[in-house]
Amino acid sequence: MNNIAINVPILARVEGEGALELTIQDRAIQSLQLKIYEPPRLFEKLLENRPYSDVLDIVARICGICPVAYQMTAAHAIERCFGMDPGPWVRQMRRLFYCGEWIESHSMHIHLLAAPDFLGFKSAAEMAKQYPQEVRRGLRLQAFGNELIKLLGGRSVHPVGACIGGFYRAPDKEYVERLLVNAKERIIDCEELLSWLSSLVLPDNSHDYICVSLCHPHEYPMNEGNIVSDHGLNIPVDQFDVYFEEYQVPYSNALHCKLQNKSYLVGPLARVNNCFGHLPSEIHLLLQRLGIHFPSKNMYQSIIARAVEIYYCVLESIRILETYTLPVHSSITASPIHGHGFGCTEAPRGMLWHHYEITETGTVKSARIVPPTSQNQARIEDDLLSSLHHFGLDKSTDELRSYSEMIIRNYDPCISCSTHFINLKVNRL
């Protein structure tokens, strides 16, 4: 058979609605398109002409899994525009808030979305029958992440506690102490999780590509740092547009993005590869004992990178909770200044970039949001092209389909996040 058309109409166990269309002719891939057909969500346009103080509550609605990332990126961008520095207490609390989101999101992906692939189950429920302890451990970690988000956000889904300048209120000490006990109990969960994942037989699809992430001189990156790549890029966040280009492809509702015309990876594996040196010694030693090595260009190891970051966030949350003090004020007051503000933080799925123009009265004039899944789309397509060739294009259609789905899930795509943009052209005659 010379011509094969594979159509995966709905990608299972990813967030949002996407599809894959693959055409093979004479044992070569003729076309491969990751189609994100979830309708555009117009968030950037919705933000226009609204007061800056509305932005955090609106962008939190972009995603049910990573609202903290959207809130933090917007807060940094707007504060930068206004020339604000909310100080060390807010900085620490934002880091704690982010730890909660990474733990919650990564735990869900590892246990409920990705692990069934590697163990040959169709769903997490089927896997739970044979791996109940592992799934329970995942749910415990996820619940702890949710608790951290609730501590600062008031609730874990679409949190409402963050504002420009800090947080509406400071958590009380009793609550913090309760969470500290919980955090310390999770260390063993993290170690066992990494140990379990190291025992899985992961395929190897290593090939060369560019890893992009934030990089901070003193810490593992979350809210701050320069944009760097493992191919020598090192730029401040407001230079994004000089090096990166977003563009539309006809078959996807999410914009693609390239770095100097090349696809690139953002997300946990890119972060661990670029910033391994900032992980604490406990993690380095455990990985060494388990025989896990970074940097790695094997996307299957992204599940391990997620577990590494869960462990990091548990340790980081213990550090922050142990030194918690009640502040005099939990936020500083904002005074709008006309200008442009850029923000870039590390969402669980990778680098998230925002740009706002704010008027002197504090109204949003324009907004631009570049989410991680948009950035990874071109990389996913390149990965599929390379991995499917190695896998063998003469495999059965079902095998090619499930293999492609597994490759895509390695990126933990969040499709709802990536479809917020639409080009609107008005012709006035």
Added chain:
Amino acid sequence: MSKIKVIGIGSPFGDDSIGWEAATKLKEREIIQSYLPEILSIETHDRPGVRLLEIMGGADTVLLIDAIVSGNPVGTLYRFVNNDIYELNSLVSTHAIGVVETLQLGRALHQLPDNIILYGIEIDVMNSVVASELIASAIHQLVDCIEREILQIFNSEKA
């Protein structure tokens, strides 16, 4: 006495908010207010995903209320009990892990309450406008059903 938990699930906005609306209206019923929260609690949760397992903890009977999309006429009422629920795959869920998947997971982990009853109302996601007349009337009927169910459970224990 056994503990009953009523949990309204879904977005607080649009027709997906039927879980929230029904739970709120149930709370307003006088007879429902006569029970102590230790034996009857009524909560609402915005798309809880797997947190539903935690939320259901400590209850002997859980009554879930959620929107359903299956192609039946808008306003159709549903009641599913225990095993019937796991066969469903049409509940509205915007994320990868919905109510049915979560209950299937809970069942595999032996982490479910003894009785789970899922009440639903058919909605039309393409025309999601709050409190269309059909939906409003269906919510009223649904709250009557849930009230009767709660009283029946408590009365059977007395007998």
